[in-house]
Amino acid sequence: MLTVTRRNHWVPYFLLSPFLIVFLLFIAYPTIQSMSLAMRQTYGPQFSRFLGLGNFQSLLDDPLFWTALKNTAIFAAGSVFIQLPCSLGLAMILNSSRVRSRALFRLIFFSPSLVGLVFVAVIFGMIFEKRTGMLNILLHRTFGTDPEFPWLDEYVMPALIIAALWLYVGFNMVYFLAALQNVRQELIDAAYVDGAGSWHRFWHVTIPAIRPVATFVVLLSLIGSFQLFELPYLLLGNSGGPDNQGLTLVMYLYQTGFEIGDLGYASAIGWVVTMILGVFAVGQRLLSQREEA
């Protein structure tokens, strides 16, 4: 036994090494490098100028950055205040024993998550088309609305939130469903016996019971929202859309870094996104600690 243990002492390091090598090469080094880049303006490795906090200073005066931040925040709010309540509602319906074929409905609602974002963008691009789009044809034939209703010209953010709703509502539903299935039935029964109505049972028993999962899902949604890129990029044709209504922070980072070639400025945007996500993560941690206490 001792012989085997001594012989194995390098094994954990060996098994960890692939991760560590990849982490150091592709996470740690680029992270340090990006901080250095965020303080520079460069044109390849040969041309570089130190700016200090100049890129961050420019960000503060950059209307496109604020537009991107505002759009991202609106999308995040849409995710948290529209998408998650829908997910919770669906989960509660499908958690009810009165609903038949629950497994089938769960699969149906979850299935959009199996479709890639690229396909979702293509599908919703077709749905939101003027004149030939399914949504406008349906609304025109049913209510006589304008067949040229400009979803992707004037209502970019609602269109994005609708597309994301379709994609993620079932995915988040699974988290809530798992949490709801762990709510102790005797607590709900006890509340019922004490005369609590359905709203009070939901608010005072179910919600506290699923709060840890809900907090986690909110954090995931916020992080996902602040990383939003593919959906608007593809839906709006490689741009922020008309008047940059669909420009998100990560899209702006991409445009700045890879379409304009200003890697320093893009790195500064990246660090701002990191700091925002850091604040969310710390907030979630503090909330969790308070609940545990």
Place this chain on the structure above:
Amino acid sequence: MASGTARQLNINSASRSWGTFSLGVWVITAIAAVTSIFILLRPSDAHHGMEMWTYARTHVQNYEPIVKRWNDNNTDQPPLGIFIIGPKPLERRLLSGFLSDTPVADLIEIERSMSGLFFSGPVEAVGFLDLTERLHDEGLFDEINNPSFSPWTSRGRVFGLPHDVHPVLLGYRADLVEKAGIDVSSIETWDDFTRIMKPLIKDLDGDGRADRYLLNLWHTNIDAMEVLFLQAGGRFFDDNGKAAIDSDVNARVLATIVSWVCGPQRIAIDAPEFTASGNRLRLDGLVVCSLVPDWLCGVWKNDLPAMEGKIKLMPLPAWEPGGRRTSVWGGTMLGIARTAADVESSWEFAKHLYLSPELAESVYRTVGIISPVKRSWSLPFYDEPSPYFCNQAPGRLYIDQAPNVPLRTSSPFNEMAKDHVKDAAVDLRRYALAHECFDVEALLDQAHQLLARAELRVRRQVQRNVFYRGED
């Protein structure tokens, strides 16, 4: 006893695990080793000899016979190979290569929208070979349509041979126009166009809303709008690379476009090219006219065969009487990498390919693009009637306008400027709708304000880039 049993179990466990690792680890390691050896022994795809990268399959199809002959006639040199790389990967790989000295091809074709990235650093750091002196010394400036050099000219230096001219004509549904008894020869200006063609705007399904409009143009389609800005003599940058967006010409064009896309004088419809929905609208006859660069002729023949015999071409209506009847849209250049192993051979091949009458003919026949080489313009195939265009000779119509195509900027900030002008168009349309103000003259002040905002934003970005600055 218990200790003895545990030791026995551990020994058994150790013997079952084939030494330190389990069987699974050894299997995975063996697979990794075998596949690594397989990959190492596999014949290399590396090409020895000159390499050319392009982003378009049709280009390769047209170049292959010429390359084959070049290789046959130059057996003393390693053969030249052409490789297709998608536009975005090509852009990224080329930029990485130029900035970090990783290998790139000897000859590279790039599209106009990519070029800005390569010209955004100091002029001496541009990864393409400066061809200016060669072009002067060999008389190629006179031999090739001069405006076609402008997108590939940065700070007075030319970095590529132009592949095309890409003049723009107006394509119209001859079946609809002629049925309405409209004589297009009486159209000289855009004002004539809107006045004479207006009867063709129709409510086809009886819902009280017009369905068919005169022109495929939208305030969010900045590529098409840029065509009109350029035609009118507008531009987004001056000769020194300084943003010059807020000009009288640009404001008037912007206000006119907005008056075309909304309000009682609306004449435009949004039918994007390269999309199923846009093609549906064209096939259904909801679009009467389109801005048609020569390359779009090939695209339409391929994507919209049902339109054969229904389309005719005419010069663009001018912005004022006697004004320019064409514009320009898109473009490709062939550049030589500074790091090319044999610059002279690369240059010889570039000329052999792009100046070839054989290439001019095959490119015209396959994709409808006319050559920028002026001596090719007299070749007879350009005069052949095309059944697709009601037996007009599109080649000749485009060549007639080729010398008049406007000059363009090569500013790395042009794509950004276009985005900001698009935003100005969106805001001006909102303003027009909110104030129910659709008259061009009444929109001019607001157009100026919005273009001034766009100019300020672009200048700010130009100013930030110390490696590329105009003379401001």
